[in-house]
Amino acid sequence: MSTAAITKNSRYTLNNGRTIPITGFGVYQTPASKATTLVYEALKVGYRHIDSARIYQNEEESVAGIAQFLKEFPDVKREDIFYTTKIWNEEQGYETTKIAIESSLERAKDIQYIDLFLIHSSLTNKEKRLGTYKALQEAVATGKVKSIGVSNYGTHHLDELFAWEGLTIKPVVNQVELHPWLPRKDLQEYAKKHDFYLEAYTPLTQGQKFDDPELVAIAKKHGYSVVEVLLRWSYDQGFIPLAKTATVARIKPNFDVLDHVVLDAEDLKILDKPDSYEVLTWDPTKYEG
Ligand SMILES: NC(=O)c1ccc[n+]([C@@H]2O[C@H](COP(=O)([O-])OP(=O)(O)OC[C@H]3O[C@@H](n4cnc5c(N)ncnc54)[C@H](OP(=O)(O)O)[C@@H]3O)[C@@H](O)[C@H]2O)c1
Secondary structure, three states: OOHHHOOOOOEEEOOOOOEEEOOEEEOOOOOHHHHHHHHHHHHHHOOOEEEOOHHHOOHHHHHHHHHHHHHHOOOOOHHHOEEEEEEOHHHOOHHHHHHHHHHHHHHOHHHOOEEEEEEOOOOOOHHHHHHHHHHHHHHHHHOOEEEEEEEOOOHHHHHHHHHOOOOOOOOOEEEEEOEOOEOOHHHHHHHHHHOOEEEEEOOOHHHOOOOOHHHHHHHHHHOOOHHHHHHHHHHHOOOEEEEEOOOHHHHHHHHOHHHHOOOOHHHHHHHOOOOOOOOOOOOHHHOOO
16 A cells, blocks of 8 residues: 555555554553553544553553453454564563463453564574464464564564575564664565565654754644654654554544644655664664574
8 A cells, every 4th residue: 555545544454464553552661550541542542553562561451451442332343453462582482482372362362362473572593583483373373363473673584584494474564663763774675575564663762852953843844743743754654653652642643643744755855864773772683693
């Protein structure tokens, strides 16, 4: 789908034929005590894609927000909602991943299945990464996990996966840090060539670039917030941005960006920094182990 045609309710078709809502709501650093309410509010506003992880320690609470919403809004079906979780580094390896999948499924029992299970990062070794992927492939066969993918994989980790003779199910996404100061052109090319999407984490730079003079000037020119500019930029690249907020009042403006925010060619040129490599969080994509 061309990014010119997208709306806040659009879904991209993954390489396995399933679809993913392009507007993602992340819950990293969202306290478990607030996750149920925030996820429920996000769904009420219109988000249909929730991104959690075992290490965020809010899987159960995020699922509870989804389950509560589905109960109260029976017109929305389970299949309309897309729930992601991830295998943490210490759980990697074939046998340990099988156990980790079962425990994430147990925490997701009120929504019956997990839409997308990712390997959280590359920070282990070849045997563990491939063993983890093997267990994820087997989970798809049970129907309890619908799609699988990776996160924080560099091109050499992707090469390792695509060269593996055991590969039977291609990753549907690679979730990595992406914003104008970290566009990762190599991973963009790789994703295009191998037919998977890039999910953009930290699309708002965790606030670290909100004072950037070029970003502020673009926002001012149009009367947008810097957050709106950052999210529109991410959609314009064809990414699936995962915006996080633990502030209820910010959920709707973040979700509504595609209704009214448009960047012109001059803005996009200013934000196009192909050689910039400014990591704001962590960067397992460069890990050589
Ligand atoms: N796979 C990985 O390794 C990985 C790593 C990092 C993140 N992620 C995923 O990506 C998601 C997003 O990334 P992130 O959490 O690092 O950060 P982010 O989305 O770039 O930024 C979140 C920050 O922006 C603030 N914010 C949100 N909306 C705002 C608004 N409208 N106005 C002003 N400030 C606003 C939030 O404040 P408040 O919360 O206080 O409102 C929070 O401080 C995560 O939740 C997670 O799902 C994945």
